Amino acid sequence: MKLFFSTTSPYARLVRIALAEKGVADVQPQLTDPWKDAPELLKANPSARVPTLVLDNGQALTESLLIMLWLERQHPQPTLLGNDAPAVLSTMGIAMGGIDAAAAIIIGRKMTDASFDESPVGLRRRRSMVQALSRLEAEPPSPGASTPDLAVICTVVLVDYVRFRFPSAPWLPRTPKLDALAAQLRARAAFASTLPRDMPPA
Template sequence: MRILTNTTSPYARIARIALGEKGFDLSPTQIVNPWADDAPLLALNPAARVPTLETDGGTPLTESLLILLWLEKKIPEPSLLQGPLDHIISQAGLAMGVIDAMANIVTGTMQMDPNWGESRVGLRRRRTIITGFRPLEADPPAYEGGTPNVAVITTVVAVDYLQLRFGDAPWAEKLPKLQILREKVAERPAFAQTAPYIP
């Protein structure tokens, strides 16, 4: 099995954390540039996006949360769905909404127009980042140690990505409770080994 990723993608990180928490070795990770249409990526995924995982049988799997779902079914323990199901899925949905909004702005400004973040759609995405983080900050995903669930994973990935891409944005609100959550899992190998960085 191998997973194709880059060093910044929050989606790829979610899949990689899920793999790590399920006990997979993260070292066979292959770094690709999805925007350069790297041949190995394009061969597996017509969308040329990360994460893309190739199973031992050669089947390509794509989409971060589908990879997590596949893992959960393949290797039920430790579960990434512990906790009150409706609540954790709702929280993970908030975090994914924020991640999508941040990724949209990054893509818009890097691939289309440096001022895209100030466009009508860009400002809607900014609003989503602010209002999507608020309920998570008010009621952070519960974490008392051990394997984190999907709400914790997606929320911490969102907070780290905010820091990476919008760390100095004047409009970004402080998230002290989510910072505490982030610190609680930061030393777990699956999180530490996938910490995002701009190469």
């Protein structure tokens, strides 16, 4: 299998962590800047977005949540749904909303410039981030003793992405519990090896 990913994408990081936590090793990582429209990525994914996972039979899976759905079906153990799947998915949805909002601001800046942040839509996305982080800080998901579930994975991906993209934003809430959770999970190779960083120069 081949996984198109970038080092900045929180969506690609979700999939990379999920693959690693499930011990799926037969994946060739293909570092790709989706904004450069690499022909191979465009062929596999008409939206030219990462993550895109091309299976051994040539079928391409796109969209992080769909890739993780396939992964959970294909490799049920260890499960990423924890002991209480609806609770895990509910918390995951909050974190995913925060990731979508943060990514929307970064993409919005590409459409206009930093003024996007304080446009009506930009402010709405900020509010989504603030609300998601505040809700998660009030009830942080518990990492438990074994494989972290999708609520934990998604929350940590959100927190690390926010710190990466919005390092000193004064409008963000303080989230000491979430920061501690992210720091704790960094002890796991799946998390440490995928921390967001700028893409290397082409």
